[in-house]
Amino acid sequence: MTTDRILEVEGLSIAARSGGRTIPLVHDVSFRLDAGEAVGLVGESGSGKSMTALALLGLLPRGVAVTAGSVRLGGVDLVGADRRTLADIRGRRIAMVFQDPMASLNPAIPVGEQVAEVLRRHLGLARKPAARRAIELLGAVGIREPHRRTGEYPHTFSGGMRQRAMIAMALACEPAVLIADEPTTALDVTVQARILELLVRMQDELGMAMLLVTHDLGVVAGTCHRLAVMYAGRLIEEGEVGEVFDAPYHPYTAALLAAAPENAMHGRKPAAIPGVVPAPGAFPLGCPFSPRCSHARPDPCDSTPVEVRTTGSRRVRCARSRELTLAGVER
Numbered sequence: 001m002t003t004d005r006i007l008e009v010e011g012l013s014i015a016a017r018s019g020g021r022t023i024p025l026v027h028d029v030s031f032r033l034d035a036g037e038a039v040g041l042v043g044e045s046g047s048g049k050s051m052t053a054l055a056l057l058g059l060l061p062r063g064v065a066v067t068a069g070s071v072r073l074g075g076v077d078l079v080g081a082d083r084r085t086l087a088d089i090r091g092r093r094i095a096m097v098f099q100d101p102m103a104s105l106n107p108a109i110p111v112g113e114q115v116a117e118v119l120r121r122h123l124g125l126a127r128k129p130a131a132r133r134a135i136e137l138l139g140a141v142g143i144r145e146p147h148r149r150t151g152e153y154p155h156t157f158s159g160g161m162r163q164r165a166m167i168a169m170a171l172a173c174e175p176a177v178l179i180a181d182e183p184t185t186a187l188d189v190t191v192q193a194r195i196l197e198l199l200v201r202m203q204d205e206l207g208m209a210m211l212l213v214t215h216d217l218g219v220v221a222g223t224c225h226r227l228a229v230m231y232a233g234r235l236i237e238e239g240e241v242g243e244v245f246d247a248p249y250h251p252y253t254a255a256l257l258a259a260a261p262e263n264a265m266h267g268r269k270p271a272a273i274p275g276v277v278p279a280p281g282a283f284p285l286g287c288p289f290s291p292r293c294s295h296a297r298p299d300p301c302d303s304t305p306v307e308v309r310t311t312g313s314r315r316v317r318c319a320r321s322r323e324l325t326l327a328g329v330e331r
């Protein structure tokens with residue numbers, strides 16, 4: 001694996017504007033994606049994973065905007081890039097796979113034509129070569145009889161096949177970065193496993209960097225090299241998957257690992273994390289996990305904002321991480 005930095009996110013903050021108020025959703029998030037590596041972005045619902053992923057493509061919803069930081073893709077800062085630059089980069093250099101394929105597929109256009117359209121728009125292919133390449137791509141993502149199915153409409157495809165078609169569209173231009181936001185959540189377990197296998201194979205074949213947004217640590221263990229854990233809009237831990245699973249530095253990561261259903265397979269009862277994630281706009285001054293953390297102390301956890309500490313390739317945002325030895329799990 002090379003260590004070329006393909007995508008660098010630095011100090012990214014995102015906020016929603018509502019009724020004259022600014023509500024912070026994501027605060028000071030930094031991470032990088034290297035060529036050929038998969039990074040899992042994990043955290044409970046509402047932690048800001050999707051907002052972070054959408055910001056990388058300039059696709060934040062209306063009323064939500066980047067308020068600080070940069071997203072550099074091969075030297076170009078995508079924050080503040082004009083719409084034309086973003087439209088050119090999106091699909092060609094950086095592509096996204098969503099949870100719901102129907103969000104990307106147009107129900108009124110045959111599947112193959114939609115894949116071919118990406119090739120025509122971004123690579124300037126003529127109609128016939130684009131149609132031929134679309135069939136190849138549908139075959140490459142595991143759609144049987146691609147010659148026949150290329151002319152069919154999305155509603156004739158099963159959920160898993162639609163997801164494959166969306167992956168074919170996303171990979172059509174061999175992007176440097178693939179962002180997959182909960183790509184298998186809506187699928188049944190056996191189809192999930194096959195789609196993940198496909199993503200990993202394609203990532204490897206194309207040497208892409210992949211950001212896999214998921215709440216499922218089992219998925220991360222099976223597919224990712226590194227993981228980044230988010231909590232209440234902050235990145236609270238980052239490191240190699242094996243190292244973090246063996247010995248997490250942040251109590252929230254340790255709690256997530258203990259709560260993972262796979263733990264039950266190792267004879268341990270999954271432990272639910274008590275309490276709830278604070279709502280955006282109600283983030284405390286200190287550590288946002290403190291009210292749910294069995295290791296928290298008023299000082300230093302609640303008294304000051306907690307900065308990120310770097311140790312080798314690991315990063316953690318916990319004021320007490322140096323003093324704590326937390327239990328991990330076997331992979």
Ligand SMILES: Nc1ncnc2c1ncn2[C@@H]1O[C@H](COP(=O)(O)OP(=O)(O)OP(=O)(O)O)[C@@H](O)[C@H]1O
Pocket residue numbers: 016025043044045046047048049050051052061062063064215279280
């Ligand atoms: N369009 C929007 N306008 C304002 N706030 C939003 C909007 N969409 C989401 N949010 C808020 O942003 C915060 C982060 O949401 P986000 O979807 O990024 O979380 P997530 O970690 O991806 O959760 P999930 O796993 O449920 O998708 C949440 O509090 C959410 O309510």
